[in-house]
Amino acid sequence: MSDSAAHSNSDEAWDDLMGQLAAQPKYQPQPFFYTRVQARLAAQSATPPILGWLRRPAYAVLLGALVLMLSGDGSALRPAVGVVHDNASPR
Amino acid sequence: MAQGLLTDTRLSPLPAADAALVAQLQQGSEVAFRTLVARYQDRIYQTAFSLLRSAEEAEDVAQEVFVEVYQTIGRFRGEAALSTWLYRLATSRALKNRQRARAKKRFAFFTSLLGFNNETLHEPPDHGHPQALLEGQQQLQLLLAHIARLPDQQQVAFTLRHEQELSYEEIAAVLETTVSAVESLLFRARQTLRKHVNPLLRHV
Numbered sequence: 001m002s003d004s005a006a007h008s009n010s011d012e013a014w015d016d017l018m019g020q021l022a023a024q025p026k027y028q029p030q031p032f033f034y035t036r037v038q039a040r041l042a043a044q045s046a047t048p049p050i051l052g053w054l055r056r057p058a059y060a061v062l063l064g065a066l067v068l069m070l071s072g073d074g075s076a077l078r079p080a081v082g083v084v085h086d087n088a089s090p091r
Numbered sequence: 092m093a094q095g096l097l098t099d100t101r102l103s104p105l106p107a108a109d110a111a112l113v114a115q116l117q118q119g120s121e122v123a124f125r126t127l128v129a130r131y132q133d134r135i136y137q138t139a140f141s142l143l144r145s146a147e148e149a150e151d152v153a154q155e156v157f158v159e160v161y162q163t164i165g166r167f168r169g170e171a172a173l174s175t176w177l178y179r180l181a182t183s184r185a186l187k188n189r190q191r192a193r194a195k196k197r198f199a200f201f202t203s204l205l206g207f208n209n210e211t212l213h214e215p216p217d218h219g220h221p222q223a224l225l226e227g228q229q230q231l232q233l234l235l236a237h238i239a240r241l242p243d244q245q246q247v248a249f250t251l252r253h254e255q256e257l258s259y260e261e262i263a264a265v266l267e268t269t270v271s272a273v274e275s276l277l278f279r280a281r282q283t284l285r286k287h288v289n290p291l292l293r294h295v
Binding site: 010018022026027029034036037040041044 | 128140149153154155235253288
């Protein structure tokens, strides 16, 4: 088979395949799609944004770490302040 | 992504029918929203399905697209066709979903290697149409498998061209690029697919 004949066959086969791709059945969402969209909208508006944000594990862990860190600082600093104060006070 | 469209001036102006619909949507009309969903749901679902090949995921993406439209329509200035915006939302969300699914799969594989769980790893279900599973459709099936492996931009361009039958200009608007860039994406996609699908199709 010559090069040009092979080329022509190849193009025909490709076009045929593209035809099959285009001729695939057109899929559609299940009935009552609009109702499901409405339900999703309602569910999203019922959830305060901060709760949605907290549902992400990374943010929740970060927030937890921040709370621990801040609460830890307070208890760690208090004795130090006390020590300075005790040393500074005249006997 | 939606923000990008709202400030883009390269895109075609809003057709009259869509302009009226957008105006009603911006006034909070539920009838207009219902009309929008009815008008575009099939195209958006089909686009998502073409990229994900899963009915469940396509439904999820299509729902997310319309929810986002409802929530951000107030900022839509009509500098692009409504369909362009919808296609852009659908393709970007579908790709994001796929990346998330792949990351989840990699994580599951990693944890299974370390013995953290005993979950069985499985491929996502194949929801290909039964027609595609017939003996004579093997090549089509092979083609679909290779389309799924194309780089994201090439896959979107190829799908919008050959399954949604969008023009090069429309694809360029969806991808926020030029027509020549779309031509290049499609050329490379066809070259890859012809190489893999059948030796007879190798000549580009």
